Amino acid sequence: MEDKFDEGPRNYNDESSAVEFDDQDEDEEKEEGKTDDDMDSSDDDNEDTRSSKSNIKRHTRTQSLEKATVIPSPKQRTYRGPSLEHVSAAAMDFEAAYIVDSVGETPTTFKSAMESSDSGKWKEACDSEFDSLQRNDTWEIVPLPKGRKAIGCRWVFRVKENQDGEVERFKARLVAKGFSQKFGVDYEETFAPVAKFTSIRVVLSMAAKYGLMLHQMDVKTAFLNGSLNEDIYMDQPDGYLDATQPDYVCKLKISLYGLKQSPRMWNQTIDGFMIKMGFKKCESDHCIYIKRDDQDMILVVLYVDDLILASSNNELLKSTKMALSKRFEMTDLGELDYFLGMEIKNDRKTGMVTVQQTMFLKSVLTKFGMDNSKPVKTPQDPGLKLTKNMCEQECKHEDTMCNVPYRSAVGGIMYLMVATRPDLAAAVGSLSQFSSDPCPTHWQALKRVLRYLQATPNHGLEFTREEGSRICGYTDADWAGDIESSRSTSGYVFMMNGGCISWKSQKQRTVALSSTEAEYMALSEATKEAVWLKVLLGNLVR
Template sequence: MGADEIYYWLNITTPDFLDEVVRKPTVLIGNYVGSLACVIAAPVHHVERYRVRLVVKGYAQKEGIDFNEIFSPVVRLTTVRIVLAMYATFDLHLEQLDVKTAFLHGELEEEIYMLQPEGFAETGKENLVCRLNKSLYGLKQAPRCWYKRFDSFIMSLGYNKLSSDHCAYYKRFEDNDFIILLLYVDDMLVAGPNKDQVQELKAQLAREFEMKDLGPANKILGMQIHRDRNNRKIWLSQKNYLKKILRPFNMQDCKSISTPLPINFKLSSSMCPSNEAERKEMSRVPYASAMGSLMFAMICTRPDIAQAVGAVSRYMANPGGEHWISVKRILRYIRGTSDVALCYGGSEFTVRGYVDSDFAGDLDKRKSTTGYVFTLAGAAVSWISKLQTVVALSTTEAEYMAATQACKEAIWIQRLLEELGTKHIGVQYHFVREVVEDENVDLQKIHTKENLADVLTKPINVDKFIWSRSSCGLAET
């Protein structure tokens, strides 16, 4: 559903129309229990198509009776970026697919009942209810039912589910051909060197599910994909999204700045409102909304704002004026760098990791900050900036805890790449010592001036910040 669409509740009184919508996934039995709603969506400005869906009121379900397990995985964004790096470097074909009404394909394991829809009740059987034969939108287990159905089908085609990511599937053919499929709920990316093999998989999926073929991938999860095939490069950006999020905060015409936060700037809880008048004033500030918008950009394509977003997000429960000024400063930085994108490509396909820590940088709890970044094919594929869970007693201890966290990510990335068929992937991991004896990573000591992870632990000066951003593969488009 697009961001510019609104929803209208609609009572449907035509049984034939309702039958067409739900494809008769119900039979009438039993006693009164449950309820049903229906929703129609239409764009605000232009009606491209109308969509009607039956939506079960899942909030009425009871655990252990109407549902058990509801968890459903989605592909990791790190996996998506790694596959995009492979797509650029190895000149793969990349297609995008969307499953229509995905949650209607799930097979229910529980016995679930609902009210007859308004206008659908048969004369003389008004006291009966519907038993669901298949999943419907609104059910708590609907996402899990869909995932299990898709997982079962794709495995029956001979694909292997990666142990490192259960929403990534891989199959190898003769002549070193292979296909990688990534699943994010009902969105799919299919990559491979042989276009015929990719088209065959698309045909197999279309025979099993009702699919929407979106052709060569140019957008995934709100991220734009731009390709320069001649130079084997792609750019992954959120240019349109970043420009859009500035408008609700009246920052679309603000003056831009060079860094998200000034050097040596610290935030603390002492800046939170100290009286009711200040709290009332800050309650009118869209702090949480701004944080949500910035976090989505940060986890998708912008490691350069990770440290700043992490710092201001700690005060979301009770933000003060200084905290809001810092959020607006990040938005001013976004205003001047909305065209910046991750650029993957080149002939080198080696994972490089950088890790750093900022000892006791948090003024409230004296916790240290862990920051790491891993690059592949010239740009960042994985990064993090967050407070450590315990208080470090020394700089060495803080560095060691940071290295441990980054080491786990390095091994995970290596395992993922090996499962994707890149058996001889090299991993260089700076500032780690725990796994050197196993020769899983290559340890090198580097100067702080050459450490990309410095930007993920604290505010730094403009020159170092621009260098770090560029070294992470972020470039103007």
Template sequence: MPQLNGVAKRRNRTLLDMVRSMMSFTELPPSFWRYALETAAKLLNIAPSKLVPQTPYEIWFIGYPKEIAGFYFYDPVEKKIFISRNAVLLEKSFPSYSRRDEFLIGESSEEPQHDSTTSFEPTVHTDGVPILRSQLENLEYLRDPPKGARSVGCKWVYKCNLGANGEVTAFKARIVVKGYTQRSRVDFEETYSSVAMAKSIRLLLAIAAWYDYEIWQMDVKTTFLNGFVEEEIFMDQPEGFTSVGEEQKVCRLQRSIYGLKQAFRSWNTRFDEVIRGYDFIKNDYDPYIYKKISRSWVAYLVLYVGDILLIGNDVKMLGDIKAWLSTQFYKKDMGEASYILGIKIYRYRSRRMLGLTQFSYIEKVLKRFKMEHSKRGLLPIRHWIKLSKKQSPRTDEELKRMSNIPYALAVGSILYAVQYTRPDVAYALSVTSRYQACAGEAHWGAVKSILKYLKRTKDMFLIYDGGELILEGYSDASF
């Protein structure tokens, strides 16, 4: 059973991630998923491994197959699949279909049956290969490593992007450098994350609700690839793109790439130079908030890694900013902001109301800690619950049991919700977060109580009702 075999479980997940990516890219109907699975398994078997000098295919090779060698072809007119040895491979274009069914391959998915009654119109999909190769264009192929230089490894990472309701919106595949092997003061100088503070984002959303500003959203594609690398960094050749006869050579990075320690800094340096060139002023308190004023028009720009929020009072001004950003970066225009950073945004503009909810994020957190089927809690913490260090593990058995519990991860996951939409659990979280270094069963039970409460109240909203911008404080009457 894969559930009892960690290696098999991870390999099955890798196979299914590859299948989803290929099926999404080619836009083939679900009936072709078996061929995608065979292709994924074949690619993994012929891919080189650092564990052994040979590929899995070479190690397991016991003879040549007696079947016909060739390629699978699908005839959309006859609706038949046939094998042929004669083929011309089009590297820059890919035949796909203009219509596809929405599907998701999971662990319990049944094998789809071939539907011979559905017709598909073939089209030409030409943007897939160039987009994939855009990551490789940031590498300088190829050169011998300088004497004494050390190269860092890399790997392919496959990811599914989820929407506001938990549905799959995109499949991504990218090269990621194994940045944990980089050496401080040798391969990089400093590193930090280019993320706006949660309270800054909430404040700007409150201002937008009160003044009825526009709130637009953009997503910068291949974010880190826009930054330039100041240091001399060498990377091993990516899996599947190794040059025959030049396996010992390495790539010199021309730009930053995902996984590099300095990728955030390189991207932020580039973005800061570009955005200031358009007369934006950086905020002194939060360096990832920018403001632009032109006569009576004002625009705010919020940067959270590759996600951008544009807030302002003039549609034309915001449109000009978006058009200008399109000339500087490859981005996706998301239109009016409705879902960003795991937060769903609802607006009732006639009453100047704005609501924020993290329904999908909370559901994901509950699944992560296997609490989606738990009872629903009435309160985040009971008044008689008293936590202290005396409840920390004392015996080796207790320490071993608590070492397998992701206490700090759970606290951090709840903290993200507290920062944006759930201040009602702030006190309970502040109490439980004190014991991350010495958490015991009682502390973990208190954290689970917060999760049970979030399960019951996951539909709650944080509402900005368009009232006066005056800070009001409340306290328990019996305090």
């Protein structure tokens, strides 16, 4: 869900003034040499002036906020949270957590899509989706049995762009309202695995070491390939009502996006096909498949309906693609360059694979009005310890913080940390503790992380052939770093082929009685990860 807000904090000591989340004030532009403390004290000096002009400033700053959040040109990718109330997360793929919108407002209903300026393109997308559902024999039109209740459905619209922010196509998807399903009646099991990001980075590291070709494929309407074990009835979709039987409903024959069990059914289908093709599933990650042919091998990484194929032999790669395309309706995207928001470059000549999230990072900065903020060199202030007591001391600003998109900003930074930015792990671990009740000091600390991202937009991971393939791990602990609970923080990082493949910064569950105990607790966490990595590499490397 997209966090909607009109205002954010600017001067927390001025209750009468309008609030902003933009860190681009006049003092910052004129006096770049000032520190955070200097800027805060400068704001305090101007408190009386701002209070006397609050009525004027409120209108001006609201306009400034609207200007800061205006949708940029297609070259600047902007991710916006989708308005998908009550729609199951399974209804969308991973990247749909942020809908790309550079053409105009993305419609939220079939009616609004048909009334928009791009109605022709949206209608074409809906027709394509409906035809696909019909070809797959997704349902049959039947009267609703007595005692049964049909679940609803809705259209979800999306503008898909490439890594350069250029529009590729308009996409429409019909999803079931899985939130209305009842356990034991409409579904039983729902769990479906996806590849771990650590596993993806290990595969990319191996590609750099062994000069593997990296390609990607996408399964069209993947969830329609799964079978159903339950009888599920659904309303007919908007815009495609059967004129001869308008009171009838759709009895689903196969799984559909939005159903709670759809991801599980799809995973079971493709898993069975991969095993049938001769692939072996990794013990440590059930979404990594490997197949060896004499001296050659091919790896397949599965993340819902997105696939990475890494192979040392072009013919083996082609035959695998052909087999997948014959069984499922696939899109061959060629060489791997953009996967789950990560920009990936594979230079086989130099043996270097780079992974970064520059476009996603810029979209986060733009979303929170920090795209022109003053950069800083570190994500955290080493002299500042964040605590929950700060909220009690600053409780008078409770109403102001209601308008601040704190959790949304933490979520954006967290995805960067999970995928490509280990340097953000400690900061995210600290800031996320206050998501339920942040105070102005926490928000200022979060904005510092955004300003650090402004200074490091191109930072990422780099795997090279020259570096040794041996895994090297480091671990440390911050003893009693939490001044409120006296709990310590564990941290570790593992390197392979010159780049990070796994990292963590996490508060320990119990209080360590000494720094030695804290270090051993951190070492225990790192050892468990090392054992898992050993098993994974044992499956992938002979």
